Amino acid sequence: MSKLRIENVVSGYGGMDVLHKLSLEVQEGKIVTLLGPNGSGKTTVLRTIFGILAPKEGKVFYKGEDITALPPEKVARLGMSYVPQEENIFAALTVQENLEMGAFTREDDIRPRMEEVFELFPDLTDRRKSRAGDLSGGMRQMLAIGRALMLNPEMLLLDEPSTGLAPFLVEQIFERIQTLNKQGVTVFLVEQNAQALRCADRAYILEGGEKRAEGTAQELMNDEEIGKHYLGR
Numbered sequence: 001m002s003k004l005r006i007e008n009v010v011s012g013y014g015g016m017d018v019l020h021k022l023s024l025e026v027q028e029g030k031i032v033t034l035l036g037p038n039g040s041g042k043t044t045v046l047r048t049i050f051g052i053l054a055p056k057e058g059k060v061f062y063k064g065e066d067i068t069a070l071p072p073e074k075v076a077r078l079g080m081s082y083v084p085q086e087e088n089i090f091a092a093l094t095v096q097e098n099l100e101m102g103a104f105t106r107e108d109d110i111r112p113r114m115e116e117v118f119e120l121f122p123d124l125t126d127r128r129k130s131r132a133g134d135l136s137g138g139m140r141q142m143l144a145i146g147r148a149l150m151l152n153p154e155m156l157l158l159d160e161p162s163t164g165l166a167p168f169l170v171e172q173i174f175e176r177i178q179t180l181n182k183q184g185v186t187v188f189l190v191e192q193n194a195q196a197l198r199c200a201d202r203a204y205i206l207e208g209g210e211k212r213a214e215g216t217a218q219e220l221m222n223d224e225e226i227g228k229h230y231l232g233r
């Protein structure tokens with residue numbers, strides 16, 4: 001079943017179209033990755049899905065409902081969380097305060113959820129009272145994801161969580177994403193790092209705002225042409 005679907009989306013900035021009639025789908029319960037080089041339009045796809053950018057043409061459907069250009073706070077209320085590529089934590093606040101901010105629209109007791117987030121990211125537990133700005137890059141990414149999880153989302157949009165991380169941390173972050181997925185969260189993972197294929201079920205390759213390939217992660221990993229052109233082999 002499709003959790004998220006975009007159809008023939010044209011989107012961009014001012015007079016410039018970045019996405020050219022792009023269609024993609026994320027199935028319920030899966031991890032789908034969107035791989036593409038710098039400037040190919042990956043972030044623009046996420047902004048359009050989350051209602052930060054209104055597409056000029058095309059539609060966005062979430063759980064069968066037309067959410068095209070629905071504002072971000074309303075999309076969030078439908079159970080989708082977005083971890084942006086940059087400025088995804090409050091550097092001046094502590095780890096715990098960041099998690100509290102992530103749940104600020106919740107009126108019930110957020111402590112049990114916070115403990116679940118700490119269970120998923122145990123390294124953060126010892127740093128509860130540390131300023132987020134003092135954390136390492138890897139911990140900051142974990143915190144950014146943790147914040148997004150505070151609302152108990154059904155679906156997570158992640159924009160290049162592996163950027164700037166050492167290889168072992170990249171592996172760790174993809175493992176955590178898999179754990180989350182096993183807990184029932186559907187994931188749309190935008191990446192430049194082809195390692196993302198290892199944790200994904202399906203994948204798309206984006207270039208110049210157009211879909212260049214799609215298939216199971218395994219199919220794309222095994223495809224020699226794709227490996228050469230897009231995965232740096």
Ligand SMILES: Nc1ncnc2c1ncn2[C@@H]1O[C@H](COP(=O)(O)OP(=O)(O)OP(=O)(O)O)[C@@H](O)[C@H]1O
Pocket residue numbers: 013018036037038039040041042043044045085192
């Ligand atoms: N706010 C903006 N205003 C104008 N043009 C923009 C804006 N944001 C992005 N662009 C342009 O849109 C195109 C796609 O950008 P986008 O950020 O979606 O790419 P990306 O695939 O996320 O790249 P990266 O891997 O560097 O994050 C680029 O040509 C970029 O310069």
Ligand SMILES: [Mg+2]
Pocket residue numbers: 042043044085159
């Ligand atoms: Mg980007």
